[in-house]
Amino acid sequence: MATLAQSIGWTPPAGWPAISRDKCRELLTAPGQRFEMETVDIRGVPTRVWKNAPQSLRVIAMAGLAYAEREFVIYEDERVTYGAWFKAVATLAHELQGQGVSKGDRVALAMRNLPEWPVAFFAAATIGAICVPLNAWWTGDELAYGLDNSGTKVLICDHERWERIAPHLADIPSLEKAYISRGSGSQEIATTLESVIGTPNEYAGLAQQGLPDVAIEPDDDATIFYTSGTTGRPKGALGTHRNLCTNILSSGYNGACAVYRRGEEIPEPTPRTGLTVIPLFHVTACSAGLMGNIAAGNKLIFMHKWDPVKAFEIIEREKVNVTGGVPTIAWQLLEHPERSNYDLSSIEAVAYGGAPAAPELVRKIWQEFGALPGNGWGMTETMATVTGHSSEDYLNRPDSCGPPVAVADLKIMSEDGTREMPTGEIGELWARGPMVVKGYWQNPEATKETFVDGWVKTGDLARLDEEGWCYIADRAKDMIIRGGENIYSSEVENVLYDHPAVTDAALIGLPHKQLGEEPAAVVHLAPGTTATEAELQEWVAGRLAKFKVPVQIVFSKDTLPRNANGKILKKDLATLF
Numbered sequence: 001m002a003t004l005a006q007s008i009g010w011t012p013p014a015g016w017p018a019i020s021r022d023k024c025r026e027l028l029t030a031p032g033q034r035f036e037m038e039t040v041d042i043r044g045v046p047t048r049v050w051k052n053a054p055q056s057l058r059v060i061a062m063a064g065l066a067y068a069e070r071e072f073v074i075y076e077d078e079r080v081t082y083g084a085w086f087k088a089v090a091t092l093a094h095e096l097q098g099q100g101v102s103k104g105d106r107v108a109l110a111m112r113n114l115p116e117w118p119v120a121f122f123a124a125a126t127i128g129a130i131c132v133p134l135n136a137w138w139t140g141d142e143l144a145y146g147l148d149n150s151g152t153k154v155l156i157c158d159h160e161r162w163e164r165i166a167p168h169l170a171d172i173p174s175l176e177k178a179y180i181s182r183g184s185g186s187q188e189i190a191t192t193l194e195s196v197i198g199t200p201n202e203y204a205g206l207a208q209q210g211l212p213d214v215a216i217e218p219d220d221d222a223t224i225f226y227t228s229g230t231t232g233r234p235k236g237a238l239g240t241h242r243n244l245c246t247n248i249l250s251s252g253y254n255g256a257c258a259v260y261r262r263g264e265e266i267p268e269p270t271p272r273t274g275l276t277v278i279p280l281f282h283v284t285a286c287s288a289g290l291m292g293n294i295a296a297g298n299k300l301i302f303m304h305k306w307d308p309v310k311a312f313e314i315i316e317r318e319k320v321n322v323t324g325g326v327p328t329i330a331w332q333l334l335e336h337p338e339r340s341n342y343d344l345s346s347i348e349a350v351a352y353g354g355a356p357a358a359p360e361l362v363r364k365i366w367q368e369f370g371a372l373p374g375n376g377w378g379m380t381e382t383m384a385t386v387t388g389h390s391s392e393d394y395l396n397r398p399d400s401c402g403p404p405v406a407v408a409d410l411k412i413m414s415e416d417g418t419r420e421m422p423t424g425e426i427g428e429l430w431a432r433g434p435m436v437v438k439g440y441w442q443n444p445e446a447t448k449e450t451f452v453d454g455w456v457k458t459g460d461l462a463r464l465d466e467e468g469w470c471y472i473a474d475r476a477k478d479m480i481i482r483g484g485e486n487i488y489s490s491e492v493e494n495v496l497y498d499h500p501a502v503t504d505a506a507l508i509g510l511p512h513k514q515l516g517e518e519p520a521a522v523v524h525l526a527p528g529t530t531a532t533e534a535e536l537q538e539w540v541a542g543r544l545a546k547f548k549v550p551v552q553i554v555f556s557k558d559t560l561p562r563n564a565n566g567k568i569l570k571k572d573l574a575t576l577f
Helices: 002-007 020-026 058-067 081-099 116-125 140-150 159-171 199-205 241-261 281-297 308-317 327-335 357-366 389-394 444-450 489-498 535-540
Strands: 037-042 047-048 070-074 078-081 106-110 130-131 153-159 179-180 189-193 221-227 235-240 275-276 298-302 322-325 348-350 373-378 384-390 409-413 427-432 456-464 470-474 479-482 485-488 502-512 514-524 553-557
Touching: 002 479, 020 241, 047 241, 058 081, 058 116, 058 241, 058 281, 070 081, 078 106, 078 199, 081 116, 081 199, 106 116, 106 140, 116 153, 116 281, 130 140, 140 235, 140 357, 153 159, 159 179, 199 322, 235 241, 235 479, 241 281, 241 373, 241 384, 241 389, 275 308, 281 322, 281 373, 281 384, 298 308, 308 327, 322 327, 327 348, 327 357, 357 373, 357 389, 373 456, 384 389, 384 553, 389 535, 409 456, 444 456, 479 502, 485 489, 489 502, 489 514, 489 535, 535 553
Parallel strands: 070 298, 106 130, 106 153, 130 221, 153 179, 179 189, 275 298, 275 322, 322 348, 348 373, 514 553
Antiparallel strands: 037 047, 070 078, 221 235, 373 384, 409 427, 427 456, 456 470, 479 485, 502 514
16 A cells, blocks of 8 residues: 555655544544444344434434524525525425425426525425435436336426426326426426525525424435436435435544544534535435535535636635545646636645546645545445545555445455455445435335345445455446446447447447546447447437447447357457547
8 A cells, every 4th residue: 555655655744643543433433422323223224323413304404504694505696595595495395395295205306506406405305205316417308217217296497407308298197296497387287496485596585484394213215316227227226314414424524533543633613615516416415515514504616517717716716625526526627727827725625436536636636736635435325425534544545445434334245245255355345334225216126136134235346455444446337437427338238229220239438537437339230231420429319318428439340249148248349449
């Protein structure tokens, strides 16, 4: 490890680490401390949990109300305080109840990062409904699938998403009502969101009222986040209030460990300003980001669309302390030629997960930004954070995603899942803890296959070192991560196979410095047929989200190479590019 740390130009300072990570855990989780743990029964499995975690998303919303005068969300010229946000949440929650939404009903949310997003999310969750955040980049067909599969009763979306969804209403029989922000709909079931809560700058003028009175337990259903399925359609990961609330203390615990390892005392909490540049429909931004920021009373800034120069302007003007999300963002901030024209000295941390990062990125954040890098690992099925480290620990092990938080356990299993692998050996990563979701929505077969006695089989290949730090060796089978967005090969391959000329197809990932990877395809055409690269790209773009479209397509004269089991040998295909 020291060798790789030295190769990026970092040597541990004298006396670091002041204490071991085990000692950190002992001190931070001691009785009476903020990160004290207790064991509770979750679906028949005794599980360590944070004793002081909020019990539900209602409690998080009430915590936000405690910061009523502070600014919560900034979006272009719109500025919303915590007090104004809470008024909008309570107003919309009562409206949803008036529409017949009750505990367990699904309320879907499909929009870009707007001030309305956290309003809609908490309005649904605080009355016991299951919020279904849908990928805003999906096509109309993909959005309609998510709405129909989840059995959504009420949809809250922006005008762009509504234009994609409206032609598919016949395919969504469960949908009774739609609220559209920043636009309108001609259909009978549609009304404007503004007619209920006004525009973001008008939230402060809404009547002050409490949340509807609904009893919610920690392990009640809270969310369905869709994760791309390795075969066929995406699967909905059914999350609980406990899953989301766990992240607040998990993030705090990782931060506290970094301070203790430095030999310092944990400082008094001070409000931070964060630039949120990844979509809230991902668990990284929603669960690992939004929840903890509300609990701490931090300020969040949303952007209409990612643009490095606009980000520089915002960082300078608003004195942003924290940003990141995925490595792509960090690379673009570092390497943009206009970076030196802006005062970015307020940046204290650049943290990310969701995709592997090159050790070189760790060094650049530290040396060129003077900021502390942070990294972690999780997945939709763990509602984000399972491992994490930052600052000196990350610089010391730049190829690791950190050790598990105190309430989580990791183990490395053999491919057939029958035995645990020795320390240092690579196998499939299994994780357990209070952040692991209940299972897949209405998909008992996939649930049984993936979730075992509280453990989730991640599909990632990894190893653990002697101190418990995790190193991801390879990702879930046939998955490409493009700038933090998961692309499952089979989904794109199935669309290519649907083209009348294609008889053989394989999707692979091509390395890309900023995005990590980009999708590329190799296809074999049926004898006597023709198709061009542009034609096939257009074919995929018409059926799947744009980020899934192959950036290159190579044509093979022969059928693709396969092993004895008939599986395409994808490693042999990279040479074609």
